Amino acid sequence: LGNIFGRGNGDDGDGAEMEAASATPFWDEGITGKGQVVAVSDSGLDTDNCYFWDSEREVSKDDVGTVDMENRKVVQYFTYADDLDEDGHGTHCAAIIAGHKSVDGKTETDGMADGIAKDAKVAFFDLGRWGPLSQAGRKASTTIPADKGQVLDVGASVGAKIHSASWGGRGGSYNQMARQFDQLLHLDPDMLLVVAAGNTGYDGYKGEFDVPQSMLSPAISKNVLSVGASNAPGNGDGIDVIAYFSSRGPTPYDSIGPHVIAPGNEIESAGASPTEMGECDSANVLKGGTSMACPAVAGTAALARQYFMDGFSPTGEMTEGDQFTPSAYLLKAVLINGGQAMSGVDNVSFKKPSQPYDSNQGFGRVSLLQSLPLRGQNWINALVKDREVVEDGATMTYEVTIDTENRCTMTEMRATLVWVDPPGTDGCTKCLINDLDLLVTETESSKMYFPNGRRSPDTDNNVERVIVTTPKHGDKFTISVTATNLDREEQEFALIVTGCITYEGDRADLGTPLAGSRSTNSGSTKLTGSLMVAAVALLTSLSLVMKD
Numbered sequence: 001l002g003n004i005f006g007r008g009n010g011d012d013g014d015g016a017e018m019e020a021a022s023a024t025p026f027w028d029e030g031i032t033g034k035g036q037v038v039a040v041s042d043s044g045l046d047t048d049n050c051y052f053w054d055s056e057r058e059v060s061k062d063d064v065g066t067v068d069m070e071n072r073k074v075v076q077y078f079t080y081a082d083d084l085d086e087d088g089h090g091t092h093c094a095a096i097i098a099g100h101k102s103v104d105g106k107t108e109t110d111g112m113a114d115g116i117a118k119d120a121k122v123a124f125f126d127l128g129r130w131g132p133l134s135q136a137g138r139k140a141s142t143t144i145p146a147d148k149g150q151v152l153d154v155g156a157s158v159g160a161k162i163h164s165a166s167w168g169g170r171g172g173s174y175n176q177m178a179r180q181f182d183q184l185l186h187l188d189p190d191m192l193l194v195v196a197a198g199n200t201g202y203d204g205y206k207g208e209f210d211v212p213q214s215m216l217s218p219a220i221s222k223n224v225l226s227v228g229a230s231n232a233p234g235n236g237d238g239i240d241v242i243a244y245f246s247s248r249g250p251t252p253y254d255s256i257g258p259h260v261i262a263p264g265n266e267i268e269s270a271g272a273s274p275t276e277m278g279e280c281d282s283a284n285v286l287k288g289g290t291s292m293a294c295p296a297v298a299g300t301a302a303l304a305r306q307y308f309m310d311g312f313s314p315t316g317e318m319t320e321g322d323q324f325t326p327s328a329y330l331l332k333a334v335l336i337n338g339g340q341a342m343s344g345v346d347n348v349s350f351k352k353p354s355q356p357y358d359s360n361q362g363f364g365r366v367s368l369l370q371s372l373p374l375r376g377q378n379w380i381n382a383l384v385k386d387r388e389v390v391e392d393g394a395t396m397t398y399e400v401t402i403d404t405e406n407r408c409t410m411t412e413m414r415a416t417l418v419w420v421d422p423p424g425t426d427g428c429t430k431c432l433i434n435d436l437d438l439l440v441t442e443t444e445s446s447k448m449y450f451p452n453g454r455r456s457p458d459t460d461n462n463v464e465r466v467i468v469t470t471p472k473h474g475d476k477f478t479i480s481v482t483a484t485n486l487d488r489e490e491q492e493f494a495l496i497v498t499g500c501i502t503y504e505g506d507r508a509d510l511g512t513p514l515a516g517s518r519s520t521n522s523g524s525t526k527l528t529g530s531l532m533v534a535a536v537a538l539l540t541s542l543s544l545v546m547k548d
Contacts, residue, residue: 078126089166095115125154164194192225196226199247228258236265246360381502390481402500418494440477
């Protein structure tokens, strides 16, 4: 868990003691997923595993979407395919998000496989069909509705605005599935669909590593949050390297993919035992794949959503009157903004270099403590703008000033812009419809910073990030969002800016510097680790495996 939340204890390498986050900083501040429902579509869910079991309320499993919000963990189970999980894939993934151990089905305790958003609840859509238990040689199959809206509508009916999908199909072109999900998410901009990128970065038949454009659909959709996998702690070079199997970008229309990375190789989580009741840690299993990385990010998104809904923004402390419901594109911006650079790809016998924005890591490894201010756990500040509206041809600007004469420990300034784009046409190779442009300008020198590692505006992505690596105290920056070309009169967007910043209306109190302390780079695992590993530590071993 420490590497997902962001954690670290000790000194900065030179003996200077620093304030450091705990292994589970967001949990420590009461951000555990409480009040959130996360939808999961997968092979099935073993609802009487101790990480989901409610001994007092039986889960209603049917194809009409019966809801029981009083159930301890599973508030809805839609039996589109069947009502069990023999494969174990769905149980494993759901527990990574929201599993919480209860041996008696009533009293919750700390467990080896507690999920990242352990107090969230689950709405489940069963996609996995098996032959009868008595049938020899029975096989599993995944059944996806022709109407993709049916998948999202089930969880949405119980307030699930985050959906985890560790499945997909052929993604060699911007196909009908990708287009359908882009259309659905465009119509419901509060729904965040988190999708596993796929496990086809390695072609076992050809013995070929680093297979380009190997992401599955709907991970190639513009409006989803696509997730690749890194190794887990203790596996090879650990979380700083991408797993060899993780599917590679770019998308068929040359946008960045996967968007983010999370631990997904050898992750421990709950197992499925359909013939047992109340099975617990002895049934836990290790799995590996982007299927495991995906729910880790979905669980992290649930924590971020609770953060805003409980009023932690903008001060980093729960404040009455600051509560609001974030859009899905704000959550996407938050998770991408804090992404940490990966050092390379672990191709088993050799390590391949990788850098941010490339086809291996996208925007990097999720790290929630690098994404959001949390007083007592980190010392950064954030400017958050949600549901902003810019008219076609117009520019909106935001001014920030660097202030390092306090406890702030972030040496970078980051700005991330995200919007929901209308669907492209089937087979499009230039699929962006509404083009917004992010530009960061240093006021005194007029130096311009373009997004996504480019030297000019980005015309391919509806996600744009700028990192200013070494701003100085007193530097002033203008962050501009321009509606360069729209197919309508206006476009909504979300923007987050983080760093040692101040701005008009800023209410954050970063205090005075600690004696002997100094700023550290946001990528330093000495101060915060990556968000996903934090989840892993909490689970003891949040080993994930994906689309098998």
